[in-house]
Amino acid sequence: MRFTRLILALLVIGTSSVFAQEKQITLNEIWNGTFSQQRLESLNSLNNGTEYIVLNQDRDAGTTSIDVYDYKSGEKQGSLLKSSDLDQINRFQSYELSANEDKILLSTEGEQIYRRSSRSIYYIYDVASKKLTKLSENKVQEPAFSPDASKVAYVYDNNLYIKDLESGKETQITTDGKKNKVINGITDWVYEEEFAFVKAFEWNANGTTVAFLKFNEADVPEFSMDIYGQDLYPGASTFKYPKAGEANAIVSLNMYDLKSDSSKEITLGNYTDFYIPRIKWTNETDVLSVQVLNRHQNKLDLIFVDAKKDKVEVVLTDSDKAYVDITDNLTFLADNSFIWTSEKDGFNHIYHYNKKGKLINQITKGDWEVTNYYGFNPKSKMIYYQSTENGSVNRDVYAIKTNGRGKKRLSEKEGTNYADFSADYTYFINTYTSTTTPAEYTLRDAKTGKLVRKIKDNAALLEKEKAYGFSPKELSTIEVNGNELNMWMIKPSNFDPAKTYPLFMFQYSGPGSQTVSNTYFGANDYWYQLLANEGYIVVSVDGRGTGFKGAAFKKVTQNELGKYEVEDQIEAAKKLGDLDYIDKERIGIWGWSYGGFMSTNAILNGNDVFSMAIAVAPVTSWRFYDSIYTERYMTTPQENASGYDENSPINHVEKLKGKFLLVHGTGDDNVHVQNSMRLIEALVQANKQFDWAIYPDKNHGIYGGNTRLHLYTKMTNFIKENL
Template sequence: MRITRLFFGITLFISFLTVAQDKAFTLEEIWGGAFSTERLQSLHSMNNGKEYSVLERDNTNGDTSIEVYDYATGEKANTLIKSSNIEDLKHIQGYEFSKDEKRVLLASELEQIYRRSSRGIYHIFDVPSNSSFKISDKKIQSPALSPDGSKLAYVMDNNIFVLNFVTGEEIQLTDDGKKNEIINGITDWVYEEEFAFVRAFDWSADSNKVAFIRFDEKEVPEFSMDVYGAELYQKQDVFKYPKAGEKNAKVSLYIADLGSMSLDKINLGDYKDFYIPRIKWSANPDILSVQVLNRHQNNLDLIFVDAKTKTPKIVLNEKDEAYIDITDNLTFLEDNSFIWTSEKDGYNHIYHYKETGELINQITTGPWEVTDYYGYDSKNKTIFYQSVENKNINRDIYSIGLDGKNKKRLSTKDGTNDADFSADFSQYINYFSSASTPFEFTLNNAANGEVIREIKNNQELKDKLVQYDLRPKEFSTIDVNGETLNMWTIKPKDFDPAKKYPLFMYQYSGPGSQQVKNSWNRSNDYWYMMLAQQGYIVVCIDGRGTGFKGAKFKKVTQNDLGNLEVQDQIAAAKQLGALDYIDASRIGIWGWSYGGFMSSNCLFKAPDTFKMAIAVAPVTSWRFYDTIYTERYLMTPQENAKGYDDNSPINFVDGLKGKFLLVHGSADDNVHVQNTMRLIEALVQKNKQFDWAIYPDKNHGIYGGNTRLHLYNKMTNFIKANL
């Protein structure tokens, strides 16, 4: 009797485990944050190299504080600042130390403008005196402390101001700033979005000079967007947006000398219709580096400007048949020689140049890409970087001598490794994840990569996921159109190769992108697992034009976006459809943004291959998109009309036979809803039936409240009804 009971109990236990491990994912859980990973908050490595600071929030009273911790032990060293101790400060939302760490810039009441820009209320906290003051009652943009911590530069109402803490004086450097006309010291919409920076000014090393870029956008065409809100009348957001082939803002460079109280416009040379994607003072306080890029973005001059004589000198020139990527990797050494990254040998690598621009040596080399540059340890003459040397779906951390010798792989686990180094480069925090392991954070020795201690490991999430039918990603390759492409596959549990399964394809496919990578799940991955639980096979393939396989593979789509990439997805679908276990009559595809452009084209151009497609926030004609991104890959419409029109989904709606879902946010400042409206009109005039949804006042991300949940319910129902 006991044995029977025990056996019955064991049977129940096994049965419970089986049920628990078969738990299905739900959209409410996925978009409710049930599977969020525990992350490390953004940290600042203190100058001593032994401690770091983080911003923390007390959930009981909402108070925020800057806490200092010991790297080696993880123990709290001290509380530097508490928001409740500072008058007029609601909550700290961000902070920045002066170089000597005696002053801290505190951000609060931040108001988002576009993707990277914001304005807010800022305070200065003086560490030695334990005192603080508010900079302005008005919200300001992009404040930056001078290297010596004695001054602050910031932008308000498109003008640059400098506040001197020693004298108490506020100096207004410019007075011509005006919305939709003149911008000083911060970027316009297209620079912010495509060159990925907002603060367009920089302090010299001696804290006496400010260099800045001025944008004259008076001739740039305006874009207007209705914001419906909850009032009786909608409002209109109007800003300058240069679409492909239209006029850009005219940019110019200025240097303000605070000692002589002079402001000088710098004549960079005989450039016409050009970009200034980066400015940066060198280690020499009189030498400013300026990057000047032609409109086609295939010719880059690195210019050194002598601040005393105001004379420019080209020290380095980069040319490319296609385009040149802009980075933040330029690093000046003490002797004003500099580190630079380039694709000039066909792969992205690190180079060391003299101050004159003469090449000293190529530091990294090989048929693989450097994917991140972490910095230079001057004491040990060592560079730290991340690369895809260990298969391009992985990321590893490496060190190498400035002379290109003594290279070491510091990370040991296959997957995605990223690093945050201490100020003295003696140690680093390793951020690791893989497709099977959620984020793990360890403190590591920078000399050899050895783990000093574990910080976090997301064990709670691992334990929770044991209950679920977690569908693993199977990484593989597929040979398509003469290329070997990376692919992942998610299959249903109890997959039976004798059965037939519908196939659902996801892709993005934009230039230099990567979706097939060995890293932990994002929310979409749980959705794909949910679909697999419901009997679908889900795949993702990175076709030609995607990144991290060398410049030739990435740039093969130049001047012809949406042709080879679409061919690859169609050919892959046909090849997969020929497999015994795939139902070739039930193949669907989806994507967002560039991926929506792709999925639309696939459905319209291969109606006998794809049964259905979903396009979210798609570009439907590159004529509607911005100058910097579009012309980088297609030149202007005036120069390459064929490249724009031969692959525009609007021109191929005749081919629609399957089921099509089209989705957009009405307040998308990036890919304007105009794209979807024009595609809708083309479909209507061809009497093509389709489904569509517009999300009011939602931007390119289409989120907020229950918006994502609603969208993914809609997409899931569409897939189940039509695939």
């Protein structure tokens, strides 16, 4: 009887969806912003803790403003700055306030370099006098105010400079900077990409010393990319790119003393072939913290460097059989004790150490992960963080005392919650989303988590979507190879359990990643809705090696990237293919970057399961990828040749049976088009037929103009023709 009711319910739901669906989604709508969500842009709390500022842009007028809002009321209090009031510039792209909030750095004429780096013309705006001054006639990188905002340090042409804002005097700190040779004050390509930072210098608290990193790239092999452009003859971009097992830049720590106008290199210890992924001044003015990581990335030393006494001391060592993750969570308290996060008990948690590196206590504990560290309130002695305590697909915001007591959940709704705290931790803006709810912004009391006011939601987007009758993204788990794996599924809106449907799988699968979460649609999800309307069931499964389920689950793929992850995707496809409503003869898979590496391996090693695959910008051999990322999980090719080669799709091309589409951009500085070219040649020599597309001068994101629309049109047509 219950079974009959279930079938009836499914039929009713299916019928209701058919009648509710008035419009069919199109690729143009997905990529022209029809389903864009309302967001809060560049929000920052002011020091008073009662107000915040937001970057607002008037696109019609072509102007920009930094507007001030009251946290509690939400009322606009005025503007710190309006570009319409300035004579020299019409608009600016970004801003940065000085610590005392009396000056603002404005970025204009921005020019992207790599993923995180850019150069711009910068101006300095004095809030009191309303005077605007150009920092330099040159496009510079990473300008930063001194603590009292009397000076700005920045990098130009790989050299570090300091400008005195009162006198206008400019001092060049380094002179040996040269492209593809030596870099001062900013990171090289591989640090930027894999350690996720660009600015490699820091002012101390009283502005007397600047610590900076120097990269000697002389021995790093060069990579050259053709740039086709619009000219008669193409050009080339040549840059230093250390591939797995090759020479890295030699990094050194240096201190510049403003009073003596002199620099010195700091010897950190008996280290060889090492990384410095983070530097940060402690709360003792002359003491700098330096994180030193060995090349295998399984041992991390936290070092304190006393700039006055030339004293270097290792205060903490974190090690792991696989690797140690680098974070920005290190926080120094008033007594110079510090907060640290680590996976040393098997899950990522928060620890408190005294200034000598002795453990005071482990603050958070449990079989769940701390996923964001938000900060410490010195008045209440509370620490704020985000975690997976309510399940690995969810995120909640919590407060806890430094002694590990008094824990309180501050977020209310099940789903994904992020927090942005006011400077004094009185309030936080909670960003909430779930599979059924696009971003909602609410102001919350930081002590209780109670709602103060609603700020912004996307109710209009939900109303707009009603006409399309979108299918829900169903979260569940699937048992595969002895593990309960997270999964989502999108079915056709007129789903009939008595029919059979082709299955299209998406995955990324990289170490520590996550594609299955309790969040609302992104651009690809709308594409999946389009495919569902065409009669496909779309699924994503997070297999072994993905994140937020503990270190053991994440690090099982160590030294064997592409083995266990592929096994899980193949087994998941088999299990799903056994469902009555899925046609096991029509199962496809796709992915981008690491996901493209995976989808390629899946159709080769799972050629009896997958009949079609799409790979966009894939790694095809980890020998071709950069040193920091690859060696973190694989060690070097010299040490682990079999791990590199046995899981490389280039070495399995003879297994191809199904339909395969390969896509790459020639301007991809990250996963070089070399990867696809080598795979293409191997497939050709194996006499395997396949489809491929090359996008001239497009980087790893393959976007710009109609590029994304063209790419997704090609992929959609390929799926409809071959699955």
